[in-house]
């Protein structure tokens with residue numbers, strides 16, 4: 001039967017197959033154990049590094065494959081089919097790497113990107129604090145110029161790969177009174193004096209990913225670790241998130257596809273009232289909605305990622321849409337998959353239990369889905385003011 005044709009190039013098809021192989025052969029067999037033990041997936045990180053996937057979005061000049069947002073989405077979707085905790089670790093390294101790619105000086109790119117591309121060093125992104133989640137302007141971490149160094153003080157919270165990563169992109173206040181221009185982005189390395197890590201958080205899902213505080217206690221870094229210009233911190237954070245959000249949408253698509261496949265297989269096998277539950281219209285309709293919404297999400301993610309790669313300038317609205325719709329869909333699809341498996345779905349013997357627990361975070365991190373609706377709402381309001389309705 002016909003499938004939607006996304007007209008992938010040979011190279012893109014190879015990326016899909018490579019990520020799919022790692023996902024099915026390396027991730028699926030161990031995902032339940034990693035989840036149970038809350039174990040960081042170092043072995044799989046090595047597999048992803050060997051396959052050169054960490055360098056997918058990094059230009060060839062810095063040791064990467066020189067692909068774009070679309071190819072990242074293809075890889076993330078396949079990896080997420082296996083486990084979104086492992087995939088989040090992979091995605092978080094890109095989130096830490098994007099600011100360097102987008103705003104780094106030539107020296108900074110040459111120094112950090114080859115290590116990130118090869119997977120030798122993981123990267124992470126530190127914006128959130130205890131009192132600054134959606135309200136990023138409320139951050140309290142400060143960076144003060146002192147002699148030839150910057151000195152950072154404060155605590156970043158819930159940083160993916162905190163403690164495991166070597167390279168951190170950090171947003172800190174440099175001019176408290178300058179509002180949106182009051183923050184600056186810095187590169188901090190594990191081992192810099194004064195950088196410590198909190199305990200590993202215990203989470204509902206995403207348990208193979210490690211989430212920790214980054215504690216800056218008179219953390220002294222050289223002057224040349226400023227990313228972009230002083231005062232550009234919030235702009236750098238927003239551009240980074242705009243580039244990363246379609247990838248979170250792709251993770252939602254991969255996760256939902258995995259939940260759908262489990263639910264369909266079970267529906268065909270499970271006999272009640274003398275027939276497979278697939279023969280009940282109630283079950284068929286749930287599966288029909290799932291498969292339709294997965295395809296709609298995939299089409300949206302791919303279209304937005306391709307628009308970004310084609311050089312779109314202001315894509316905050318599109319990028320928010322490409323995270324919002326697929327991640328709300330993934331929460332619904334995983335919940336419905338558990339429903340189709342009934343009591344068995346609630347047990348850890350079947351993978352849909354973990355998928356539903358994992359799905360929730362997709363609606364929270366990298367901008368909650370309420371905040372994304374705000375971003376879209378503000379953008380359409382602005383567009384209306386410029387060109388009116390229907391033009």
Ligand SMILES: Cc1cc2nc3c(=O)[nH]c(=O)nc-3n(C[C@H](O)[C@H](O)[C@H](O)COP(=O)(O)OP(=O)(O)OC[C@H]3O[C@@H](n4cnc5c(N)ncnc54)[C@H](O)[C@@H]3O)c2cc1C
Nearest residue numbers: 125126127128133134158159160364365366367368370371
């Ligand atoms: C597992 C995990 C990993 C993470 N990894 C990272 C990381 O690597 N780096 C990093 O910097 N951060 C990370 N985060 C933090 C994440 O980005 C924040 O949790 C998120 O931005 C929301 O902030 P908050 O949790 O403080 O919620 P709050 O901002 O306190 O929001 C609470 C609720 O209020 C709603 N709300 C808040 N403001 C508004 C508004 N204006 N309009 C409508 N609704 C609103 C929210 O949508 C939410 O439902 C991670 C979080 C988790 C859970």
